[in-house]
Amino acid sequence: xxxxxxxxxxxxxEETWNDIVKKHPEVKSLKSExxxxxxxxxxxxxxxxxxxxxxxxxxxxxxxxxxxxVVAVKRLSQQEKYIATxxxxxxxxxxxxxxxxx
Numbered sequence: 001x002x003x004x005x006x007x008x009x010x011x012x013x014e015e016t017w018n019d020i021v022k023k024h025p026e027v028k029s030l031k032s033e034x035x036x037x038x039x040x041x042x043x044x045x046x047x048x049x050x051x052x053x054x055x056x057x058x059x060x061x062x063x064x065x066x067x068x069x070v071v072a073v074k075r076l077s078q079q080e081k082y083i084a085t086x087x088x089x090x091x092x093x094x095x096x097x098x099x100x101x102x
Contacts (some may be wrong), residue, residue, distance in 0.1 A: 004038045004056070004081075005099065011072055012083040027086045030069065033060055034086055035095050037071045043090060044099035047072070053084060055093060063088055 001009040012034075021028045037058040047053035056071040065071060067088045074084040 002035050002038050005041055010081045024087050033069055034071055037069050043097055045095040046098050047100045
């Protein structure tokens with residue numbers, strides 16, 4: 001379980017991790033960066049496709065010479081959230097910013 005910037009626990013099951021790595025093998029070695037993105041994001045954006053999903057973004061100069069790591073977190077209930085997917089991108093998606101870094 002990883003604590004996010006709000007102090008809430010977010011789980012990542014082994015099964016989900018294996019699915020993520022199959023789709024995005026480039027993130028396999030980035031577990032510490034994933035935890036950092038969740039605990040210290042630069043911005044969190046609400047998904048325009050699913051109101052239960054929030055996208056945690058953090059820039060890493062060491063990922064492909066400077067890219068954003070995105071961790072998509074899905075809320076199942078008031079107490080339960082899990083990492084749905086992780087990917088690398090060069091720009092943010094649209095959507096409502098729900099947490100700016102201060």
